[in-house]
Amino acid sequence: MSEPVVQIRGLTKRYGDLLALDGVDLDIRAGEIFGLLGPNGAGKTTLISVVTGLARATSGEARVLGRDVVRDYRFTRRNVGLVPQEINFDPFFTVEESLRFQAGYFDVKLTEARLVELLTALDLTGKRTASARALSGGMRRRLLIAKALVHEPRVLFLDEPTAGVDVELRRALWSYVRTLRDRGTTVVLTTHYLEEAEALADRIGIIDRGRLLLVEEKAALLARSNGRSLEQIYVEQVGRRQAAPP
Amino acid sequence: MSSLGFRTLLVKEIRRFLRVPGQTLATPLLTTTLYFVVFGVSIGHQLREVGGVPYARFIVPGLMLMGVIQNAYLNSASSLFVMKLQGTIVDVLVSPLSYAEILGAFVLAAVVRGLLVGGITFAVAAAFTGFEVAHPLLAVAVVTLAAVAFAAGGVASAIWAETFEQVNFFPTFFILPLTFLGGVFFSVRMLPPGLSTVAHANPVFYLVDVLRFAMLGAGDASPWAGFGLVTLLAAGALTGAYMLLRSGWRLRS
Ligand SMILES: Nc1ncnc2c1ncn2[C@@H]1O[C@H](COP(=O)(O)OP(=O)(O)OP(=O)(O)O)[C@@H](O)[C@H]1O
């Protein structure tokens, strides 16, 4: 098998007394959709933040395409896209401007063809010249996804990408994520919708209180669980704590 | 430094303030024009001359400097602070932009706004008092270095600030009093000896003074003191802002 796209080794992150990540080891394989599940505060966003450069590890390391995310940040960040959990937008600029700026930060000149492709894929064609202020919540999240894709990253981190997105659009996004995967993008996805993980993920990881409890192929996991749903497995794994509401 | 990423952030920052020209260019221009009209033209009729220079002309360098440093500071401080607040700073932090590029873009955009305000102020004032400048190169250098210093200060304080009130802390409690006490509207020679000593402890006094020397040909202190100070301030503020940015404090968790 080819080298893992993301390698995480002994990753620990402390916030004061709080251990947000506790010695996490994880490999993300090339071309897979990896579903990272866990209750609120489990450490999902923290894990993603360390790999994307938003947070610094207390100890341990993370590599993208074999390169250290701190030492070789220019290389790794060019290859990583992030859809952050928190929606952000700049009310000063239009959808098109936001996308052009974002591409520019990554040293990429956004071609008209690529722009149209992204707008089409995320159903924002009609909003091309609209100010980000004038978008609905779901549209803003889609703009966030488009922004994360402008530089055609090899690895895409989606931190709860479908929170607040309507059912129809969620299905459309799922199919777009699969398209991305089929074109070779590796996807790491966090979600509180277990049916989303069930529908999309090739492998599942469950994290709680900074520790990875389980990492397994979704198919194998479901197969050895005698017909139990992912939700049942999840609740069991996370133990006393209930599956967090979305 | 001339990467596409750097240029993009610079262009974005410049376009941001050009989008709201009323707030970023017209307001400061109106304020300085009012100062000029109230202090320069009306009081100038009574006061006529300071050190052989018509009063209206005497206050132009200080007014320009005030507009330049306030606007340079406000541009980088408010832009970076708002990015922190609305979360768009993430877009920059996950990009391959280096800290030097990020700082360079914020500072340069703020300098552009500061110089625009300074330049327009000069043009308006000069329409009344004449366009001649004694040492134009020195004047441009001083104004630019002052803008760099306060733009970098704006970056640092946006990193530190957690509320809008804190962003306004530095302009309200330092820039404004120090510029007013720094001899924008008077010569320290007009002060009683005790106050004059106090004025000499104010860094803005030397900045106003060197710009006055550059524009009018004479000042109260050595122009080298002012030039040395503004160079030092620019270098110090850039270094400080760079180290703060690199430390990740309040930006990267
Ligand atoms: N900047 C920070 N400062 C202090 N503590 C933090 C910070 N960021 C996260 N934490 C803490 O770290 C832990 C993990 O948070 P994280 O955001 O990674 O959880 P999560 O799994 O993404 O949760 P959610 O599903 O709610 O998004 C939490 O206890 C959180 O309070």
Ligand SMILES: [Mg+2]
């Ligand atoms: Mg999270």
